[in-house]
Amino acid sequence: MQTPAQANNAEAPATANRERPPAARVALHAALILVVVLWLLPSVGVLITSVRTPTDISSSGWWTVLAHPNFTLDNYRAVIDAPGFWRTLLNSFIITIPAVIAPILIASLAAYGFACTKFPGRNVLFMIVIALMVVPIQMGFVPALHFFRALSIGSGYGAIWIAHTAYALPFAIFLLRSFFAQLPREILDAASVDGASKLRTYWSIVLPLSRPALASLAVLQFLWVWNDLLMALVFIQKDELEPLTQTTAQLIGNYAQQFNLLSASAVILMVVPLVVFLALQKHFVRGLVAGAVK
Amino acid sequence: MSDLASRRRLRSTRSAAGGFLFTLPAVVLLAIFLVYPVFATIRLSLDTGIFLQLQKFVGLDNYKRLFSDRYFLSLNGVPSGALVNNALWLTLYVGGCVGIGLVIAVLADKVRYERSIKVVLFAPLSIAATATGLIWLLMYAPNPNISVINGLLSEFGLGPVGFLGSPGIVNFALIVAAIWGGCGLAVVVLSAGVKSIPREILEAARIDGVSAFQEFRLIVLPMMIGPLTVVTVTLLVAAVKTFDIVFVMTRGGPNGASSVIGYVFYDQVFQRGRGGYGASAAVLMLVLVLPIMIFSIRQFRLEESRR
Numbered sequence: 001m002q003t004p005a006q007a008n009n010a011e012a013p014a015t016a017n018r019e020r021p022p023a024a025r026v027a028l029h030a031a032l033i034l035v036v037v038l039w040l041l042p043s044v045g046v047l048i049t050s051v052r053t054p055t056d057i058s059s060s061g062w063w064t065v066l067a068h069p070n071f072t073l074d075n076y077r078a079v080i081d082a083p084g085f086w087r088t089l090l091n092s093f094i095i096t097i098p099a100v101i102a103p104i105l106i107a108s109l110a111a112y113g114f115a116c117t118k119f120p121g122r123n124v125l126f127m128i129v130i131a132l133m134v135v136p137i138q139m140g141f142v143p144a145l146h147f148f149r150a151l152s153i154g155s156g157y158g159a160i161w162i163a164h165t166a167y168a169l170p171f172a173i174f175l176l177r178s179f180f181a182q183l184p185r186e187i188l189d190a191a192s193v194d195g196a197s198k199l200r201t202y203w204s205i206v207l208p209l210s211r212p213a214l215a216s217l218a219v220l221q222f223l224w225v226w227n228d229l230l231m232a233l234v235f236i237q238k239d240e241l242e243p244l245t246q247t248t249a250q251l252i253g254n255y256a257q258q259f260n261l262l263s264a265s266a267v268i269l270m271v272v273p274l275v276v277f278l279a280l281q282k283h284f285v286r287g288l289v290a291g292a293v294k
Numbered sequence: 295m296s297d298l299a300s301r302r303r304l305r306s307t308r309s310a311a312g313g314f315l316f317t318l319p320a321v322v323l324l325a326i327f328l329v330y331p332v333f334a335t336i337r338l339s340l341d342t343g344i345f346l347q348l349q350k351f352v353g354l355d356n357y358k359r360l361f362s363d364r365y366f367l368s369l370n371g372v373p374s375g376a377l378v379n380n381a382l383w384l385t386l387y388v389g390g391c392v393g394i395g396l397v398i399a400v401l402a403d404k405v406r407y408e409r410s411i412k413v414v415l416f417a418p419l420s421i422a423a424t425a426t427g428l429i430w431l432l433m434y435a436p437n438p439n440i441s442v443i444n445g446l447l448s449e450f451g452l453g454p455v456g457f458l459g460s461p462g463i464v465n466f467a468l469i470v471a472a473i474w475g476g477c478g479l480a481v482v483v484l485s486a487g488v489k490s491i492p493r494e495i496l497e498a499a500r501i502d503g504v505s506a507f508q509e510f511r512l513i514v515l516p517m518m519i520g521p522l523t524v525v526t527v528t529l530l531v532a533a534v535k536t537f538d539i540v541f542v543m544t545r546g547g548p549n550g551a552s553s554v555i556g557y558v559f560y561d562q563v564f565q566r567g568r569g570g571y572g573a574s575a576a577v578l579m580l581v582l583v584l585p586i587m588i589f590s591i592r593q594f595r596l597e598e599s600r601r
Binding site: 024028029031032035036039040041042043045046049057058059060061062063106107109110112113114117118119121122123125126127128129130131132133134135136137138139140141142143144145146147162163165166167169170173198202223226227228229230233234245248249252259262263265266269270273274276277278281284285288289 | 314320326346411433563573586587
């Protein structure tokens with residue numbers, strides 16, 4: 001006797017959903033699919049253009065490619081064989097990796113100080129951190145250049161590592177502090193009762209428990225630094241140290257109307273971030289939402 | 295007894311100092327690279343500041359020049375200049391991202407392939423503005439065989455339109471490209487907001503015969519104020535700082551028509567060596583984000599007092 005009633009109950013949400021007129025459902029799907037197509041169109045266009053010959057590109061649209069398929073990898077070969085390409089790619093990694101690790105380490109220490117310890121002036125100091133989150137980094141460039149010149153660390157990667165680290169701190173501290181503040185107090189208290197020093201609690205309890213937040217931050221910071229153009233323009237003083245974004249932006253002048261090479265360069269520039277995004281999407285999204293909602 | 299008490303006191307002062315010590319590396323870096331520079335850049339903006347060096351104090355001259363520079367702000371005829379363009383970014387880019395983000399977040403919630411939709415819209419968020427710029431250079435190319443937009447227009451015997459070459463269109467073209475790249479943020483955050491609305495409330499409303507639009511206006515929208523505020527604030531700050539995509543796609547051209555404050559700063563300071571003049575543009579960016587700064591601090595104090 002109970003079974004039909006239960007089944008009915010379970011179906012309730014579905015029927016509520018189906019109450020909408022079928023025309024509305026069709027319109028809904030049509031609108032969503034249209035948006036997806038519009039959003040894919042630019043990238044698909046670049047991807048197809050990047051594997052076509054210059055003659056094909058200028059004589060027929062990429063959207064007609066299925067009518068007379070003719071693909072080539074020459075554009076990629078030309079971009080990769082250009083002098084300095086591999087060095088530039090390496091530069092992007094050399095700039096990015098320390099500029100991800102250093103701010104996370106320094107910010108996690110500070111966030112621990114703000115979330116798990118008490119000291120006079122703590123809240124005022126944290127309010128300054130919040131204020132600094134929205135300060136345009138442009139305000140920092142000229143004084144930073146003076147500072148680097150005074151210490152003569154302007155010529156290597158040092159300047160851009162330090163600058164990326166410093167400018168990443170406000171957001172990183174903010175994100176990690178809100179995560180640390182939610183860790184169960186009992187665990188931290190238990191550690192302190194057991195005689196663990198604050199530093200030890202931070203290293204062997206707080207950090208391991210915060211892996212999800214640290215991973216989200218690492219993904220966001222990786223993409224931020226990898227994709228950065230402005231800071232490279234300002235803080236990289238030697239051509240042979242330039243990252244991929246910077247050299248690609250300059251190609252636009254050099255290659256002008258050579259859309260075969262421009263599109264291949266664009267695809268190469270997107271590969272690493274897209275792989276990181278697709279592999280670590282969960283962390284990326286979680287970081288954005290936490291950073292925004294908190 | 296007193297020994298124990300003094301040891302305890304020692305321990306508590308040490309732990310108080312210890313707490314601050316954790317923040318010390320960050321505090322030092324922030325002081326050198328963000329706090330002090332705010333004052334130094336303000337000082338520089340009151341100076342001729344040729345080649346980034348303080349030369350001669352000129353008071354507010356740089357600001358007067360900035361506001362009388364027709365490439366920065368021109369109110370003769372149709373308002374134009376970098377400041378007006380930034381106003382377009384602040385309204386159209388932010389409005390576009392939030393509007394599209396909200397519609398997608400609400401509609402995608404109703405279908406089974408929601409995840410796929412979101413992946414497609416998020417993905418551009420992960421790539422460099424430089425790549426976004428290149429992608430849209432192709433979309434906007436005047437050649438109807440290269441640009442799908444001009445290709446479509448030519449099917450109707452229209453165009454080709456030089457999207458990036460015409461002063462009346464270029465800003466809108468750049469903003470559309472930026473929305474394509476940045477809208478994912480709004481989708482992510484607003485979608486999380488939609489998910490946090492208790493299902494029972496929506497079910498109850500449906501049973502009461504509320505239409506889809508009423509449901510959106512009377513239930514979804516009011517419950518999304520928090521996420522909507524956060525997204526809007528984040529995007530407003532991004533709009534003030536706009537630089538990369540302008541640099542990549544137009545370098546502020548044609549003839550300054552698509553310049554923004556961030557580009558004026560870069561161009562004046564690093565390409566023309568006018569440190570003082572460029573610094574005044576940076577200070578103006580700071581002034582524009584000041585209300586947001588005050589808002590964020592207020593939010594924080596509110597949350598603290600709730601604890």
